[in-house]
Amino acid sequence: MGFAFKYGYSLLCIMALLPAISYSQDYTFSRATYYGSPDCLGTPSGACGFGEYGRTVNDANVAGVSRLYKNGTGCGGCYQVRCKAPNLCTDDGVNVVVTDYGEGDKTDFILSPRAYARMAHPNMAVELIAYGVVDVEFRRIPCRYSGYNLMFKVHEHSRFPDYLAIILLYQAGQNEILAVELWQEDCKEWRGMRRAYGAVWDMPNPPKGAISLRFQVSGSAGVTYWAQAANVIPSDWKAGIAYDSTVQLS
Known part of the structure; x- marks a missing residue:
């Protein structure tokens, strides 16, 4: 399902699941996994109703969430998620947008495959994908869409x-x-x-x-x-x- 926009746009989406475990400064410790996608992008049928926007916004770094979904109020929220797998992950992790509702195995975030892989060092993505579920820490961050109004x-x-x-x-x-x-x-x-x-x-x-x-x-x-x-x-x-x-x- 595509969007016909009156103005040009660029897109990114995320799906995440968020059951909080504990806190370290302004980060919350939890776990994350990823969902199947043949093109590594998001899904156009997400619970937020974003359609194609939710599939590709933020360069398809998107996630589905459970608790953070907040009955829909959490749709469109942005989070920094970084994994804790030793020697595999970058310090910055990945910034994702909530575009869906989802629940996993004691996970807060169910990431698009692209977003999940981007938590890893460039040459470590395959190893991280093999984990399936990984320990993470996350925090809420501002969404920024340069050149776009609401x-x-x-x-x-x-x-x-x-x-x-x-x-x-x-x-x-x-x-x-x-x-x-x-x-x-x-x-x-x-x-x-x-x-x-x-x-x-x-x-x-x-x-x-x-x-x-x-x-x-x-x-x-x-x-x-x-x-x-x-x-x-x-x-x-x-x-x-x-x-x-x-x-x-x-």
Whole structure:
């Protein structure tokens, strides 16, 4: 399932499972494994609803998570994951994006094969893959998408003008989206959208005309605030198109 974007983009995805074990400074100790993929990329059918974006975003360094999925709120979050296998792994590990839900054998992250291999030194990837499951430590890091604002993609299952579903893409920083609302001009009030699943929000019978959105953001410092994108989706919106919000989260 591909994305038709109004603007150009580049992609990366991750799948991760996160049962925390203990802490070392700002890292959490756990384990990670990887899932099967013929092209080493992510999956377009992930629980976050990202589709093709979730398969290839962040150069396909993506992961599925369990606890960190947070009923979909954790979708789009970024983590640094580094393995603890002696002599096999780099100090930096790999930076991944959460694009799916998954559970493994006492693991926090189920990584794309590409992301799993990138934890290793260049000549040690085969040996690391042979481990199957490896001890890791991870920490939350800001997502960075140079040149991109937060974007709203109209889900392919939307039906103009009776049903609108949107997906939030390029969610930068260490932010989580807690709620999304549409402005109802005739009633002069904000109407809440439903989190259908993952990063997908929907509403039957959306307002006619250009659509303004606001979304509740929980930042890295624990501060919750509302950000607004006026007329971000045009009156003649089409399924499969992503619209630039001009909003940059940090």
